[in-house]
Amino acid sequence: MSRPADGRAKMLGSIRQSLKGVSHLPSAPEVTLPAPSMLDGDLAERFAKELSQISGQFLRVPAAEVAGWLLGLMQASDAHDLLAWQATDLPAPGVLDALQAGGMHIVDSDVPRDEPGRSAALARIEQVTFGLTGADAAFADTGTLALLAGPGRPRLASLSVRTHVALLDPKRLYASWAAWLAADSRAAAQRMTGASNLTLVTGPSRTGDIEMTLTVGVHGPREMIVALVC
Amino acid sequence: MSFQTRIDTALHNDILQIALDRNANRRIAGRNLAFENLPDAEAVRDRGRAIRIEALAHLDRYLEQFADQVEANGGQVHWAADASEARDIIMRLARESAARRPDGRTGPPIIAKGKTMISEEIGLNHACEAAGIQAVETDLGEFIVQLRHETPSHLITPAVHLRREDVSDLFNKEFGMPPTLDVTQMTAVARAELRRTFFAADLGLSGVNFGVAETGTITIVTNEGNGRLCTTVPRVHVALMGIERLVPTLVDLEVMLRLLPRSATAQKITSYVSMLTGPRRPGEPDGPEELHVVLLDNGRSRALGGDLAESLMCIRCGACLNVCPVYREIGGHAYGAVYGGPIGSVVSTALFGTEFNELANASTLCGACRDICPVRIDIPTMLLAVRGRYVESKQPPAWLKVGIAGWAWAMGGTVRYRLAQRLAALGTRLLGRNGRIGALPPPLNAWTNRRDFPTFAGQTFRDRWRKRGGAQSAGRANGARP
Numbered sequence: 001m002s003r004p005a006d007g008r009a010k011m012l013g014s015i016r017q018s019l020k021g022v023s024h025l026p027s028a029p030e031v032t033l034p035a036p037s038m039l040d041g042d043l044a045e046r047f048a049k050e051l052s053q054i055s056g057q058f059l060r061v062p063a064a065e066v067a068g069w070l071l072g073l074m075q076a077s078d079a080h081d082l083l084a085w086q087a088t089d090l091p092a093p094g095v096l097d098a099l100q101a102g103g104m105h106i107v108d109s110d111v112p113r114d115e116p117g118r119s120a121a122l123a124r125i126e127q128v129t130f131g132l133t134g135a136d137a138a139f140a141d142t143g144t145l146a147l148l149a150g151p152g153r154p155r156l157a158s159l160s161v162r163t164h165v166a167l168l169d170p171k172r173l174y175a176s177w178a179a180w181l182a183a184d185s186r187a188a189a190q191r192m193t194g195a196s197n198l199t200l201v202t203g204p205s206r207t208g209d210i211e212m213t214l215t216v217g218v219h220g221p222r223e224m225i226v227a228l229v230c
Numbered sequence: 231m232s233f234q235t236r237i238d239t240a241l242h243n244d245i246l247q248i249a250l251d252r253n254a255n256r257r258i259a260g261r262n263l264a265f266e267n268l269p270d271a272e273a274v275r276d277r278g279r280a281i282r283i284e285a286l287a288h289l290d291r292y293l294e295q296f297a298d299q300v301e302a303n304g305g306q307v308h309w310a311a312d313a314s315e316a317r318d319i320i321m322r323l324a325r326e327s328a329a330r331r332p333d334g335r336t337g338p339p340i341i342a343k344g345k346t347m348i349s350e351e352i353g354l355n356h357a358c359e360a361a362g363i364q365a366v367e368t369d370l371g372e373f374i375v376q377l378r379h380e381t382p383s384h385l386i387t388p389a390v391h392l393r394r395e396d397v398s399d400l401f402n403k404e405f406g407m408p409p410t411l412d413v414t415q416m417t418a419v420a421r422a423e424l425r426r427t428f429f430a431a432d433l434g435l436s437g438v439n440f441g442v443a444e445t446g447t448i449t450i451v452t453n454e455g456n457g458r459l460c461t462t463v464p465r466v467h468v469a470l471m472g473i474e475r476l477v478p479t480l481v482d483l484e485v486m487l488r489l490l491p492r493s494a495t496a497q498k499i500t501s502y503v504s505m506l507t508g509p510r511r512p513g514e515p516d517g518p519e520e521l522h523v524v525l526l527d528n529g530r531s532r533a534l535g536g537d538l539a540e541s542l543m544c545i546r547c548g549a550c551l552n553v554c555p556v557y558r559e560i561g562g563h564a565y566g567a568v569y570g571g572p573i574g575s576v577v578s579t580a581l582f583g584t585e586f587n588e589l590a591n592a593s594t595l596c597g598a599c600r601d602i603c604p605v606r607i608d609i610p611t612m613l614l615a616v617r618g619r620y621v622e623s624k625q626p627p628a629w630l631k632v633g634i635a636g637w638a639w640a641m642g643g644t645v646r647y648r649l650a651q652r653l654a655a656l657g658t659r660l661l662g663r664n665g666r667i668g669a670l671p672p673p674l675n676a677w678t679n680r681r682d683f684p685t686f687a688g689q690t691f692r693d694r695w696r697k698r699g700g701a702q703s704a705g706r707a708n709g710a711r712p
Binding site: 016017019021023025026027028031033034037115119150151159160181185188189192193200202203204210211213215217220221 | 249252253256269270273274276277279280283284286287288289290293294297299302303307308309310311315330331335368369370371374387388389392393394397413414416417420421424425428429442444445446447453454455456458459462463465473480481484485487495497498499500501502503504505506507508509510511513514515516517519521525527531532533534535536537538539540608
């Protein structure tokens with residue numbers, strides 16, 4: 001096998017060779033898209049409507065009641081362990097302390113980089129059924145959350161669990177993904193290269209692979225709940 | 231098996247016929263509704279087309295930028311000229327990762343695979359099997375298809391050719407699931423089986439829907455969450471990407487993602503859009519330790535300079551399959567190619583060469599594919615180009631050339647043309663009954679094997695024209711009637 005540097009030069013050379021001659025590519029249409037719309041009406045209402053259409057749940061919870069509501073939710077589903085983002089990335093101060101005081105156990109989500117320890121930690125994390133995250137942005141026109149990876153922000157908290165609860169700060173609501181990007185496109189690129197992962201989450205995990213029958217919770221969460229903290 | 235035989239088989243498969251009808255009707259209605267509700271839909275399609283053309287017209291520049299960015303983010307880039315190089319890279323990475331397991335675990339290296347058509351293109355599963363590497367499909371449809379030792383029959387819905395009864399039988403045989411028609415129950419069985427795979431895998435393999443040159447981000451669009459698990463849990467993530475899959479910027483990516491889910495599954499956006507930029511960073515609690523991007527050429531750089539270059543704009547949404555009157559009857563397997571349907575008939579020839587030229591004949595050239603394509607790829611014109619190649623090559627049967635030569639001769643002069651008309655009228659009327667011919671002698675039976683051929687009229691148009699008084703009477707007929 002050739003060395004990587006050769007492979008790169010060869011492939012780029014072949015592309016340049018093809019681009020040198022008469023182009024068989026069509027000419028590009030000249031079009032400028034209108035600036036992202038601000039949407040009519042209340043962003044939160046639109047977000048709620050979109051999310052409910054795809055089997056997600058939405059509710060407004062006053063900041064002081066978030067912990068109590070979460071405790072009730074976990075007790076109702078007989079969950080004692082949870083995966084969670086760190087307290088500073090949640091828009092409800094003191095919520096993790098309150099959950100712990102209420103008897104809930106926040107599972108260490110830090111996966112060791114290598115063996116020994118890596119597999120065991122993953123096996124432990126896989127058992128957890130409840131995940132709690134914040135959100136970096138929410139898009140009203142599709143009912144979507146943007147979750148950025150980072151220290152204290154496990155990706156698995158919104159993925160390997162049965163129930164994913166996201167606490168949303170109303171200030172993070174945008175009309176659309178385009179609107180979030182337009183708000184500061186340089187910040188968007190920096191955000192992207194500064195973390196390993198930006199995931200857009202829209203409702204629970206779903207599949208239509210068997211006879212196009214919609215089924216939720218195939219690999220990811222079965223329940224996806226967004227709580228707007230007001 | 232010849233293309234004709236595969237088509238026959240598909241047409242006589244009643245289960246397939248029902249499944250195809252169900253799929254196509256629902257998908258197209260859903261797609262149309264999704265675009266009706268998309269603000270400025272036609273402008274967005276034009277913009278998407280412009281983005282794809284821009285990326286391809288400067289592919290060298292964007293590919294370099296992308297590769298440099300991936301490396302700057304801590305990822306590793308591999309340049310695979312063809313399928314065999316790509317397979318070797320992936321299998322080597324799987325072995326290396328398996329070698330780093332703790333002492334207790336032995337057994338073959340395990341690859342958890344997200345849904346990727348491009349891994350079908352390089353024949354990865356087959357190669358892994360031969361090399362003693364366990365490659366497990368984790369997309370529900372792909373998982374089902376793999377357990378049945380089949381290949382996907384649709385770009386987006388790989389198991390579209392199966393009914394729930396088939397899946398029930400399969401899971402009963404493989405996992406001892408009690409027979410059921412409850413899809414939720416079948417899905418739960420798959421979830422439990424595949425969870426083990428995700429957490430035991432040495433390597434997670436994904437495809438790439440779009441690579442963003444500006445940031446070196448790879449984007450994966452999924453609904454089930456298997457794509458996220460494959461790219462988050464295993465120690466090593468390998469993304470296999472066709473080099474044409476680039477967009478210049480994040481803003482461009484957002485435009486493309488207004489088009490892809492709506493065209494593919496009639497969704498405004500999929501459950502998950504994973505944008506992956508490098509491996510796990512310092513301080514992050516989870517994510518893969520290594521990220522490898524395998525850039526696959528496999529005919530693409532050559533195709534870029536040819537008359538089928540426009541086919542590289544394809545974003546693999548599958549809408550042209552759903553709308554194609556031929557695909558809707560014969561399904562994906564009949565094409566005998568990794569990429570089937572209208573765009574597949576072009577892409578297969580563009581990337582893999584002349585053996586797929588014949589597929590372009592399986593088209594009515596109705597243009598529905600071009601109309602529905604989110605980036606307006608002119609598929610019919612390219613199908614015609616492929617047909618041209620087919621005729622120029624030695625592939626068509628000899629009688630076709632003789633027939634065309636005879637037709638050209640007959641059309642070459644007035645006397646010859648009249649003679650041919652009279653012969654055709656006489657001949658077909660001798661063979662026909664009640665204006666229809668049920669069976670023609672070979673090679674013309676290629677037509678009558680499947681449908682009747684009408685007899686020619688007893689009088690030619692020229693005869694009738696003359697009898698009605700020629701140009702004078704035509705002038706009267708065309709003018710104002712008394």
